[in-house]
Amino acid sequence: MRRPGSLAHSLEARTVAVMLLAVLAVHGGALLLYRQSAAAAADEAFARQVANQLSLARDAVMRRPPPERAAEAQALSSPHFEIGWSAARPPGPGPASDSALTAFRDRMAAIEPNLGPGLMLAMEGGEDPLHQRDLGGAFRLPDGSFLTFRSAHGPSLGSVGPWAYLSTAMAILVGVAAVILMHWIAKPLRDLARRTGEIGYGPPIPVPEAGPDETRGIARALNAMQGRIHAGVSERIQALAAVSHDLRTPIARLRLRLDAVAENTERTAMAADLDDMQAMVDSTLAYLRGDADPEPRQVTNVASVLMGIADASADAGRDVAYHGPGRALANVRPVAFRCALENLVDNGVRYGTRVRITLLVEEAALVVRVDDGGPGIAPEDVARAFEPFTRLEGSRNRNTGGTGLGLTIARRSVEADGGTLRLGNRPGGGLRAEIRLPRPAPG
Incomplete structure (x- = not known):
């Protein structure tokens, strides 16, 4: 059975739950949109950049005789993109096994078909945190030699980036602010419910007219209703109390007259009836005095x-x-x-x-x-x-x-x-x- 007034069934708790669910839904949708748009666009630009650099390096190296190709590849290198040449197959990466990396390789091959189907990619993470996601790879040249490369950074491949962490922190802050704001908004309602529960056990209890317009209106209506009810009940209580009090006089007169009656069964019965009347009057007056x-x-x-x-x-x-x-x-x-x-x-x-x-x-x-x-x-x-x-x-x-x-x-x-x-x-x-x-x- 539901316990009245429990937090799980309060208006504040339900509103907070709806707001938090809305924040989570918006945040989840934003993360999904980020992965499908911003990250995809960044990976597309990175794939085009690497494919173009490898295509230019391939043409430049192929114009040189084999003894000069290693020096040419080194000359084409930069601090952020290293290029190398090897006459034999290097001990580097094999065919990409990760599905996301395989899709990235296919995108590079689509941009520059002359890289060949033998393009091999791998994420060459090391102990250095700055190079945990470096992209490395190699592909076969027409004469059987290999061109190797290593980029100082790699594609995101759908991973969660700093923007996602920032948006998560913002979502948490929005959720906390929503809880605090809803608690502040619901405070007048809690006070109204508490004061309303005290009504009816004595004189009118003024309900504070605070909070939003709706809460003020309810409090104002309750105060007016208390005034009308109390005035009507007071009038009836005063009338009944006056009647009960006035009955004491004829009861007292009857007792005096009863003293003149001789002792017999009828006198005893009349005395008992007067006792009953006196008890009823006293009980009624005690009942009516209760609220005051x-x-x-x-x-x-x-x-x-x-x-x-x-x-x-x-x-x-x-x-x-x-x-x-x-x-x-x-x-x-x-x-x-x-x-x-x-x-x-x-x-x-x-x-x-x-x-x-x-x-x-x-x-x-x-x-x-x-x-x-x-x-x-x-x-x-x-x-x-x-x-x-x-x-x-x-x-x-x-x-x-x-x-x-x-x-x-x-x-x-x-x-x-x-x-x-x-x-x-x-x-x-x-x-x-x-x-x-x-x-x-x-x-």
Whole structure:
């Protein structure tokens, strides 16, 4: 499964890959064109030059008697093109075996047919780096003697020359510049994606309007959208909070009137109903205050909070126990985090009678597990359990049904601290609520 946000699937990586492939394709085409045009033209000019020099030397040497031919050949030599004469076959090169050198010899023979089919060529490289690709050879004269030659340089024969190395270096520089440029262009998009991922967990987060016009337009639209959504949600939250708060007054009046009623079954039922109404109002107000909670985050000993909850629950006669280290730090809002854990423990006790709180310390996170001994929930109901005012148990009894906001408040609180809350059935039975909190950086 593809991991969201991975580099291999990012717009920056794909664009860089396309640009580098384009640079490689252009560079490869340029090298091929060089080999087929520039190098071929240079070899053609060199073949014509050598063939003409050998033809002139052949005519000049043949006009001299044999005793004077060696001196004549030496007189025709230059520092860059040595010519020699031998009455017998020299111990030099034989027929060219390299296909490129054979093609070069045929080209020389086509330019000067009087060189004869017996023209022998070889690349006479020595230890001197300046003469690694000298061209040498010999051909038979009509009287049976041989004319030898050696050029101070040879044909390229399709080899890679300095121009190819220079073009390769330029291609590498262009590729590096393309990567740096694309990284710079994609930075506003990365910042936009990061800031967008933080939207929805509190007050509006202004997205910087930076980068190209398209990125600025997206950021501007996101900021405007946040403003509209936040304004609409705030109005509804204020209205609902006002209604919930106002309900406390009639509930208080009903409690006063209930005190005048004699003790009986109806009075007990009415008191339970008022308790339910009070719990619903308190839970609703706590839920609505979630986004506007001013409590700051601070490094907190999570283990101490968990032990305090377990001890308080045990003192109240509930079967709650803690297992884990005595110290484990995380950057959370202490009061909100404690309320979230108390909600999870209350749910576990309500539905499973027995709760075990376990704290595990991993390299980058703290893992808090709240396990109960209840029947668990159906897998298809896991996501629905976090919806506000949703109760998977259909009873209206406060001791079993609750208000449907405990898990919602707990998850919102944990996510506001940068953590996650997941539900799942344990293999041995019961429900497990698992919280993962990032550990603070050392120092």
